[in-house]
Structure formats: structure tokens, C-alpha cells
Amino acid sequence: MNNKRSVLALVAMLLTVCFLQPTVAQRSSKSKSAINIPFETYKLPNGLNVILSVNKTTPTVAVDVWYHVGSKNEMTGRTGFAHLFEHMMFTGSGHVPYGLHDKLTEGVGGNNNGSTTNDRTNYYENVPSNYLESAIWIEADRMGWLLDTLDIAKLNAQRDIVKNERRQSYDNQPYGRVGEIFAAAMYPKDHPYSWPVIGSMTDLSAASEEDVKAFFRLYYAPNNATLAIVGDFDPVQAKTWIKKYFTDVPQGKTVERPNVPLGKLTASKRLVYEDRVQVPRLYIQWPTVGVNNNDDTALSVMGSIISGPRTARLTKALVYDSQIASQAGAFQNGDENVGQFQVVVIPSAGHSLTEIEEAVDQVIRKFINEGPTAEELQRAKAGLELGFLRGLESNLGKAEQLLDGLVFHGDAGYFATEYQKTLAVTAADVKRVAAQYLGTNRIVLSVVPKGKREMASKAAESETVSIVLGAQGGNR
Amino acid sequence: MKRYNPILALFAALVISLTSVVSLAQQTLDRTMVPAPGANPVLKVPTWTKTQLSNGATLIVSERHNLPLLTFSMTFVGGANQFEPVNKRGVASLTASMLSEGTTTKTGDQLSEALQLLGTNVGGNVGGEDGSIGFVSTSKNFEPTLALLADMMLNSTFPAEALERLRGRTLVSLTTARDQPTVVGAQVFAKVLYSDAHPYGQRATEASIKAITRDDIVAFQKAYYQPGRAIITVVGDTTALKAKAAIEKGLAAWTKGGDKPSFSYPKLPELQPAKIYLIDKPGAAQSVVNIGLPGPPRNTPDYFALQVLNTILGGQFQSRLNANIREQKGYSYGVRSNFAFGKGPGPFSAGGSIVSDKTDLALIEFMKELRGIGGERPITDEELKTAKDSLIQGLPARFASVSAVGSSITALAIQNLPDDYYQTYAKNVSAVTREDLLRVAKQYIDMGHLAIVIVGDRSKIEPTLKATNIAPITYLDIDGNPVSGGGTTSSSNQ
Numbered sequence: 015m016n017n018k019r020s021v022l023a024l025v026a027m028l029l030t031v032c033f034l035q036p037t038v039a040q041r042s043s044k045s046k047s048a049i050n051i052p053f054e055t056y057k058l059p060n061g062l063n064v065i066l067s068v069n070k071t072t073p074t075v076a077v078d079v080w081y082h083v084g085s086k087n088e089m090t091g092r093t094g095f096a097h098l099f100e101h102m103m104f105t106g107s108g109h110v111p112y113g114l115h116d117k118l119t120e121g122v123g124g125n126n127n128g129s130t131t132n133d134r135t136n137y138y139e140n141v142p143s144n145y146l147e148s149a150i151w152i153e154a155d156r157m158g159w160l161l162d163t164l165d166i167a168k169l170n171a172q173r174d175i176v177k178n179e180r181r182q183s184y185d186n187q188p189y190g191r192v193g194e195i196f197a198a199a200m201y202p203k204d205h206p207y208s209w210p211v212i213g214s215m216t217d218l219s220a221a222s223e224e225d226v227k228a229f230f231r232l233y234y235a236p237n238n239a240t241l242a243i244v245g246d247f248d249p250v251q252a253k254t255w256i257k258k259y260f261t262d263v264p265q266g267k268t269v270e271r272p273n274v275p276l277g278k279l280t281a282s283k284r285l286v287y288e289d290r291v292q293v294p295r296l297y298i299q300w301p302t303v304g305v306n307n308n309d310d311t312a313l314s315v316m317g318s319i320i321s322g323p324r325t326a327r328l329t330k331a332l333v334y335d336s337q338i339a340s341q342a343g344a345f346q347n348g349d350e351n352v353g354q355f356q357v358v359v360i361p362s363a364g365h366s367l368t369e370i371e372e373a374v375d376q377v378i379r380k381f382i383n384e385g386p387t388a389e390e391l392q393r394a395k396a397g398l399e400l401g402f403l404r405g406l407e408s409n410l411g412k413a414e415q416l417l418d419g420l421v422f423h424g425d426a427g428y429f430a431t432e433y434q435k436t437l438a439v440t441a442a443d444v445k446r447v448a449a450q451y452l453g454t455n456r457i458v459l460s461v462v463p464k465g466k467r468e469m470a471s472k473a474a475e476s477e478t479v480s481i482v483l484g485a486q487g488g489n490r
Numbered sequence: 491m492k493r494y495n496p497i498l499a500l501f502a503a504l505v506i507s508l509t510s511v512v513s514l515a516q517q518t519l520d521r522t523m524v525p526a527p528g529a530n531p532v533l534k535v536p537t538w539t540k541t542q543l544s545n546g547a548t549l550i551v552s553e554r555h556n557l558p559l560l561t562f563s564m565t566f567v568g569g570a571n572q573f574e575p576v577n578k579r580g581v582a583s584l585t586a587s588m589l590s591e592g593t594t595t596k597t598g599d600q601l602s603e604a605l606q607l608l609g610t611n612v613g614g615n616v617g618g619e620d621g622s623i624g625f626v627s628t629s630k631n632f633e634p635t636l637a638l639l640a641d642m643m644l645n646s647t648f649p650a651e652a653l654e655r656l657r658g659r660t661l662v663s664l665t666t667a668r669d670q671p672t673v674v675g676a677q678v679f680a681k682v683l684y685s686d687a688h689p690y691g692q693r694a695t696e697a698s699i700k701a702i703t704r705d706d707i708v709a710f711q712k713a714y715y716q717p718g719r720a721i722i723t724v725v726g727d728t729t730a731l732k733a734k735a736a737i738e739k740g741l742a743a744w745t746k747g748g749d750k751p752s753f754s755y756p757k758l759p760e761l762q763p764a765k766i767y768l769i770d771k772p773g774a775a776q777s778v779v780n781i782g783l784p785g786p787p788r789n790t791p792d793y794f795a796l797q798v799l800n801t802i803l804g805g806q807f808q809s810r811l812n813a814n815i816r817e818q819k820g821y822s823y824g825v826r827s828n829f830a831f832g833k834g835p836g837p838f839s840a841g842g843s844i845v846s847d848k849t850d851l852a853l854i855e856f857m858k859e860l861r862g863i864g865g866e867r868p869i870t871d872e873e874l875k876t877a878k879d880s881l882i883q884g885l886p887a888r889f890a891s892v893s894a895v896g897s898s899i900t901a902l903a904i905q906n907l908p909d910d911y912y913q914t915y916a917k918n919v920s921a922v923t924r925e926d927l928l929r930v931a932k933q934y935i936d937m938g939h940l941a942i943v944i945v946g947d948r949s950k951i952e953p954t955l956k957a958t959n960i961a962p963i964t965y966l967d968i969d970g971n972p973v974s975g976g977g978t979t980s981s982s983n984q
Contacts, residue, residue: 048557048558048628069556071554071556071890072534072886072887072889072890073531073532073533073534073886074886074887074890108521109521109522113808114524116806116807116808117808117876118524120806120807120808120880121806121808121876121879121880122527122879122880122883123879123880123881123882123883123884123885123886123887124883124884124887140887142527142530142531142883142886143528143531144527144528144529144530144531145527146528147525147526147527147528148524148525148527150525151521151524151525155521159521171817171820174820175816175817175820175822175823177845178776178816178820178821178822178823178843178845179823181775181776181823181843181845182776182822182823182824182843183823185775185776186671186774186775186776186843187670188666188669188670246531255525258519259519259521262519290669290773291666291669292665292666292668292669293662293665293666293669323602323605323606323611324598324599324602325599325602325603325606330599333655333659334598334599334655337655337658340658340659340662340663341659341662360662360666362658362659362662363658363661363662389603392607393603393606393607394606396606396607396608396609397606397609397610398609399609399628400559400609400610400626400627400628400631401609403557403558403559403628404559404626404891406557407557407890407891407892407893408890408891409890
């Protein structure tokens with residue numbers, strides 16, 4: 015065989031080109047701008063999207079798979095399922111015994127993990143470049159053959175670990191329940207964003223082996239997945255391996271993407287939650303739009319004008335001028351289909367949440383009336399380029415950037431569009447979104463020490479939250 | 491390609507037809523075959539130059555031109571443990587924060603606006619044994635950002651009103667920290683191991699923060715930010731010559747002074763027989779567990795053996811502790827162990843957050859694993875190999891970004907390690923033997939003198955903890971002081 019290798023290699027290269035060329039969707043332009051990631055994308059016949067981006071700086075490579083499924087694809091009564099499922103993906107698969115995955119990643123100086131959001135689930139390996147093939151092998155095996163070894167014992171073990179994750183990251187964390195309180199208050203029951211990613215303890219207990227299998231068959235098919243490989247590797251070789259391991263993973267049913275309505279409040283809501291804390295906090299949230307809406311960009315720019323550096327509106331007014339707050343933050347949180355603009359303030363000693371709320375309102379009202387100055391807008395955009403460049407330093411960061419673009423915007427190169435869109439945001443845009451979204455219909459949440467309900471902002475008009483179980487986020 | 495030749499498969503596919511590739515691959519692909527790794531990549535340790543500035547500061551420059559950015563960091567050898575008066579703990583961090591509050595020519599707002607327009611931020615802090623100030627910038631903004639850093643470090647005016655604002659914020663953070671079981675656990679653990687008399691057991695308190703005056707801040711700035719103890723590291727899109735010229739010019743006003751402090755620490759308190767220290771947190775959903783004792787300093791000859799040992803015991807996901815307590819038993823979302831390695835006797839610790847009603851069972855497993863690594867469960871060949879591979883092959887990731895390269899190089903200078911440390915790393919790790927591991931495990935994980943600090947719901951966990959008979963229980967409050975009337979289950983160790 016050895017004596018034929020060079021000829022065969024040539025044929026193989028030709029073949030790879032023939033086979034893959036028709037499905038090459040795009041190649042980024044050879045731009046001189048610093049805002050550039052060279053990449054290529056293509057699709058396998060079974061629907062798997064592939065993104066490759068070579069960067070030879072460090073002999074390491076990231077393999078990152080996104081499944082376009084998150085907690086919003088769950089049903090009520092089965093919340094937390096997408097994240098529980100994420101854990102199942104680390105319990106071994108048909109041809110990869112439990113433990114080998116860790117051995118071929120952290121055991122060779124790399125690492126692996128996964129995470130679940132409302133909108134997507136990701137799985138990744140960072141490995142030395144010479145372990146690329148085994149990482150591809152592992153990802154293909156759990157995409158195609160996870161159910162071969164999945165049983166109720168594995169499910170129960172991971173269920174316990176996820177419950178511990180919930181306890182550690184939410185229940186035992188001061189202010190840890192805020193995310194789920196807002197989700198439940200902002201969206202009607204049954205709305206896909208109304209429950210937290212981590213889910214409820216009750217629902218986690220209720221998940222059956224059959225639920226797990228049905229979920230896998232629908233959402234963990236190649237046609238609902240995108241594979242990104244970023245780092246120091248040979249793309250011709252990588253394509254051969256991708257083809258070798260992924261080609262016969264069977265295509266699944268088409269995943270329906272329901273039309274998700276935006277959050278809409280018909281009146282303002284005032285809530286108070288008593289937590290095991292000593293320092294109270296005020297949170298205000300307005301329903302906005304998701305990343306699929308053009309206003310997301312202007313709302314994000316607005317966030318960095320309202321809080322952040324000491325000259326930002328809210329920070330300056332509350333933390334520096336009146337000093338009634340020790341910290342203040344404001345940001346747009348854009349999910350795929352919905353979004354929220356949130357303000358959070360920690361008061362200084364001796365200042366009430368009622369006083370804080372009034373001061374926040376004053377800042378917001380003034381901002382709606384005036385809009386940002388030209389200087390504020392310029393400062394908010396000045397850090398964009400450096401922020402982008404720093405994101406390019408890590409293979410995984412780059413992979414996530416490309417995946418986010420392809421999965422949520424249909425274009426792995428969306429980072430450049432987003433950059434241009436942000437540069438193009440005008441003062442009038444920001445003024446308009448401030449007026450449009452930061453209205454009186456909003457949720458005001460006071461988190462106060464246990465037994466100190468009276469510390470809430472306008473306590474008499476506020477409703478006490480008694481939540482069951484659930485919370486945001488989730489990492490393996 | 492040892493077991494399966496994709497080129498052959500592809501060639502065959504071409505001969506037959508394109509559409510039969512799928513079925514052919516199915517026939518030939520044995521998915522149980524673990525793909526063999528390629529040859530280990532050649533380790534590319536970044537090169538750097540090391541020179542002295544005219545004011546005595548050390549300058550290290552490492553060129554990296556793949557992106558138009560660079561990192562500038564100035565690290566000071568010695569930190570709060572060396573420079574803070576014991577009754578003024580917190581003055582170092584407050585001073586570092588005060589550097590952005592205004593200079594002789596710019597207000598705090600003007601500094602902030604100037605930095606925003608450069609798209610960056612100058613940040614600094616002072617830790618226990620070193621401190622730093624620095625930034626990441628695009629290469630074109632390096633010099634103007636450096637000019638702002640120099641202004642902040644040398645010409646700050648330390649306005650009194652800013653001190654009061656920062657003091658207020660710090661006091662709120664201290665209160666918030668008391669609500670965090672993990673923070674309380676770490677603080678009490680340090681106090682139990684080192685006592686108030688040792689810098690490792692001290693921290694900023696409400697009293698020390700309230701005692702700090704503006705004069706203390708001014709004095710700290712003068713004493714601390716001196717070129718004689720500074721290591722400046724520049725990594726990124728510049729050259730050694732250009733960087734040196736720019737820095738000599740940018741820091742021209744910074745004149746000679748200061749030196750590297752000695753790191754002599756007071757004697758450690760006498761080791762106590764193993765004991766459980768229980769801090770009551772009513773209603774807690776989990777118990778935060780920290781188990782350990784003072785360990786060796788970074789310059790111990792046992793460093794590499796301890797790194798391998800900890801990788802097997804609790805440094806990774808599949809290490810013994812996590813494989814057992816999380817993966818097999820499901821008592822936790824994650825447990826770990828660590829040697830902290832300071833200039834002095836940094837702690838060995840093992841622990842994690844444990845579901846309340848399994849606190850006793852988890853503690854039993856922790857003790858079993860600690861005894862196990864000390865000889866009861868011999869380290870296998872495979873464990874030894876995996877741990878060494880993991881450490882050695884993890885080296886390239888330490889050079890993955892300009893900031894990572896900067897801190898990897900700076901660490902050598904701070905710890906007085908040789909310039910070829912990374913080149914000889916693999917050899918040093920490889921040389922560790924199973925006998926070394928057994929010796930260091932016995933020496934540094936002293937089962938008879940472990941402090942077991944648990945923050946949790948006493949009413950839920952106390953009875954079963956007692957029943958384990960692992961160690962007598964002492965009760966502490968969240969500041970680590972004995973609880974009056976809390977009682978102990980045994981007076982023999984008091």
C-alpha cells in the first residue's frame with residue numbers, strides 16, 4: 015500500500031475537491047480589515063453544517079458542535095430537559111466508553127465541556143492538534159450512537175448531578191433566583207422563554223428514559239447541528255475525517271421552528287423577593303427584542319452608554335454624583351427570539367430601594383428625552399475593534415463567533431455585518447429605541463433580606479414572589 | 491491512519507460511484523477503533539528579550555505579530571502581605587483603585603473618557619504577593635495608553651471624596667461576601683490554617699477598611715509603585731527596540747527606587763489534630779467543604795511531583811475525587827483539590843459544594859481518597875501516564891493569547907525560575923516516579939492534622955457528621971471566631 019500512497023493521495027484530493035466543491039457555501043473575503051476571520055463552510059449530504067477556520071498560532075484546535083435546541087424547545091412539565099440532556103452527552107456513546115472522552119481531552123492537556131441556553135446547546139473539545147481526529151470521532155459517535163448505551167441508571171446519576179448544579183449555582187447563591195423570577199413574570203405560562211434553562215426540581219425528577227430518547231431523535235440529528243473546527247490543522251485532512259465519521263450519521267426529521275412572540279407587558283409589575291442576603295438589590299426589566307431583530311444592536315449600544323465606565327449615564331448619576339448606589343449596571347440581553355433590557359443597582363449603605371428606583375427613572379426619562387450625545391456614541395463604539403480582536407485570540411472564542419453567526423443569522427461571517435451595523439448606529443437610533451422600549455410597562459423586582467419586606471421599593475404596591483423551583487444557565 | 495485508510499476508501503468510492511461512499515464507509519469503518527493521535531506537535535515556546543530600563547525596572551518583550559494588538563503589564567514583586575500594615579489590610583487594593591480617580595492634569599472622568607476613546611482600560615490590583623497595572627490595546631494605541639497609565643501611576647491626586655466613595659463600596663462588598671457560603675468557607679479555612687497572626691490568615695475587614703486614611707493611601711503609593719521591584723512585560727505586535735524606546739520615553743518621569751522585598755513569613759501556628767470546624771448557615775441547600783493544611787512554597791523541589799499528584803487526586807474532571815464524589819456518587823456538581831504554592835506555605839485544599847443530606851457520606855469519601863493517594867490505593871501506571879501527558883501536552887495552551895504569553899513569561903520572573911523553564915518542563919514532569927508521589931502524598935497530606943471546614947445548615951448536617959467519627963467538631967461563626975455556647979462534641983482537642 016505504501017508505494018501507492020502518493021498517487022492515491024492525489025486522487026483523494028481531487029475527489030475531496032469534486033465532492034465538496036458544489037456545497038461550499040461561502041468563503042470570507044480576503045479583507046485587509048482587522049475585523050476578519052478566514053473561514054469556509056460546507057454541508058454534508060445528511061444536513062450537517064461544517065465551518066473550518068485555520069489559525070496556526072498555537073498547535074491546538076477547538077472542535078465545537080452546536081445543536082439548535084435549548085430550553086425553549088421544552089414542554090411545560092419537562093423544563094430543564096435540554097440541559098439534563100446535555101449531561102447525558104458526556105456519559106459515553108455506542109463506541110466510546112464512558113471516561114475515554116475525558117482521557118482524550120483533559121488527559122492530553124486539553125479540556126471539554128458543554129453548555130445550554132434557551133436557544134442552543136454546545137459541546138466542545140480543546141485539544142492539542144494531534145488529537146483532532148479522536149475529537150471528531152467522539153462528536154460523531156455521540157451524535158449518531160448515543161442511545162446505544164443510554165439507560166435509566168445513567169439518567170438517574172446525571173439527574174442527581176444536575177440537581178446539585180441547581181443547588182450550587184442558583185439555590186445556594188445569593189440573588190441566584192432572579193433570572194427565573196423574571197422569566198416567569200415577563201412571559202405568559204407556556205411561552206418558551208417563561209421557564210429557566212436549569213428547569214425545576216420536580217420536572218427534573220419526572221423526565222423518563224423515553225423522554226430522553228425522543229428528544230435525542232428529534233433534535234440531535236446532523237440536520238440540526240453545526241460543527242466548527244478552529245485552530246492549527248490541515249483542512250484537507252480534517253474534511254476527510256469529517257466525512258469518514260459523520261457521513262453515515264442518519265439525517266433526522268425536519269425541526270419545526272415555532273413563531274415565538276415577543277414579551278409584552280400590558281401593565282407594570284412590582285415584585286419583592288426575600289432572599290438569604292444582607293444587602294438589598296433593585297432590578298428593573300423591560301421586554302425588548304431578540305438578536306434576530308435590527309433593534310438589538312441599538313439596544314446594546316444603549317446599554318454601554320447607560321452603564322459601564324464612570325462617565326456612563328446611570329453609573330455617573332448614582333455611583334459617582336449622588337453616590338446613593340455602590341454599583342449600577344444596564345444591558346440588553348438578546349436571545350434568539352426575545353430580549354430584555356435590564357437595570358440592576360446595589361444601593362450604598364443608608365439608601366433605600368425606593369430612592370434608587372426614583373433616581374433610575376430620572377436618568378432614563380432624561381435619556382429618552384435627549385438621546386445620547388455624539389461623544390457618548392463615539393466612546394461607546396471606540397472599544398469595538400479591540401474587543402473583536404481579543405475574541406479572535408482563542409480558538410473556541412472564534413468558533414463560537416462563527417457558529418453564532420451561522421446558526422442564528424444564517425451566515426458564519428455575520429460578525430462583520432454586526433460590526434458594521436454597530437458602527438452605523440446613530441444617536442437618533444438610540445433615542446428611538448430608548449423611547450420605544452424603556453416605557454412604563456416593566457417589571458420592578460426588589461430582592462431584600464428575609465423578613466425585611468418593607469425594604470422593597472414601594473413595598474406597599476409590590477407583590478411578594480413565592481417561586482417554586484427553576485433557574486437560568488447551565489454548564490456541564 | 492493506522493487502522494483505517496480513508497484515502498483507500500475514497501479511491502474505491504471514486505471507482506464505484508460517488509453515491510456509494512456512504513455504504514462503503516459503513517462497511518469499512520470500525521467505530522470502536524480509537525483514532526491514534528498524530529505525532530506530538532513541536533512545542534513552540536515564545537522567545538523574548540529581557541533588559542533593564544534606566545530606572546532599574548526589568549523589561550521583557552515577546553513579539554507576536556498575528557494580530558494588531560499587544561498587552562502591557564507591569565508587575566510588582568511583593569504585595570499586600572509584604573506592604574500592608576496589619577491594621578490597615580485593604581489599603582493596597584484601595585490605592586490601586588484610587589489611581590483612576592484623577593491626576594494633577596486630569597479628573598477621573600477625563601481619564602475614563604480618554605481611555606474609552608482609545609478603546610481600552612487601564613486596570614490594576616495588588617494581591618497577596620504581587621501587584622500589577624496594565625492594559626491590552628491595539629498596537630496603534632500603545633503609546634497614548636501608556637502615557638495615561640504613567641500619569642495615573644505617578645501623578646494621582648487621591649481626592650478625599652473618592653476615598654470615601656470607594657470605602658463605601660468596599661464595605662458593601664464585604665457585607666455581600668458574608669452571604670456567599672463559598673467565600674465564607676475560603677476565608678474561615680485560611681484563618682483556621684494560618685491564624686490572624688500570619689498574613690495568609692489576614693484579610694481586609696470592616697474595621698481595617700474604616701481605619702484607612704488618605705495619608706495611608708498616599709504613603710502606600712509612594713512606597714509600593716517603585717521600578718526596583720517592577721517587571722514590565724510587553725507581548726504582541728511590536729519589536730523589542732520599539733517597545734523599549736516607547737517605554738523609556740513614556741515612563742521617563744519614573745525614577746530609580748525600591749527593591750524586591752524578602753518574603754519572610756512568621757512561623758506557622760502549631761498544627762492541630764484533625765478537626766471539623768462547622769459554620770452554621772441555616773437554610774443552606776448545600777454544605778461548602780474545605781479540607782486541608784498549610785503546604786509547601788512554590789520553590790519546593792517537590793513542585794513537579796505535587797503537580798502530578800494533584801492531577802491524579804483532584805486537579806481534573808476524571809481525577810479521583812471528582813470521579814468518585816460527583817460522577818459515581820452524585821453528591822456534588824464538582825469537587826477538586828489544589829496546592830496553592832505561594833512564596834510562603836500556601837495551602838493544600840480539597841473540597842466542593844455538597845448536597846446537605848450527603849455531607850457525611852461525601853466527607854467519608856474525601857477522607858478515603860486522601861488516604862488512598864497516600865498509599866491505601868496505589869497509583870496505577872495509567873494514572874501516572876495520563877497525569878504526565880496532561881501536564882506536558884497542556885503546555886501550548888499557556889501561550890494561546892498575548893495575555894497568556896505575558897503571564898506565562900512574567901511568572902518565571904516573579905518566581906525566579908530559569909528562562910528555559912518551559913523547555914525543560916516536559917523533562918521535569920517525566921522524571922517524577924511513583925515513589926516520589928507516595929513520599930510527597932504522605933508528607934504534604936498529613937491525615938492526622940487536617941482542618942475540615944464546613945459551611946452548612948448545622949441542624950441538618952450535625953448529627954450525621956458526628957456519627958462519622960472522623961474528627962471532633964468545633965463551632966465557628968462566619969468570621970471564624972468560636973461560637974460562644976456553641977459547644978464542642980469533644981473537649982479532648984481543645
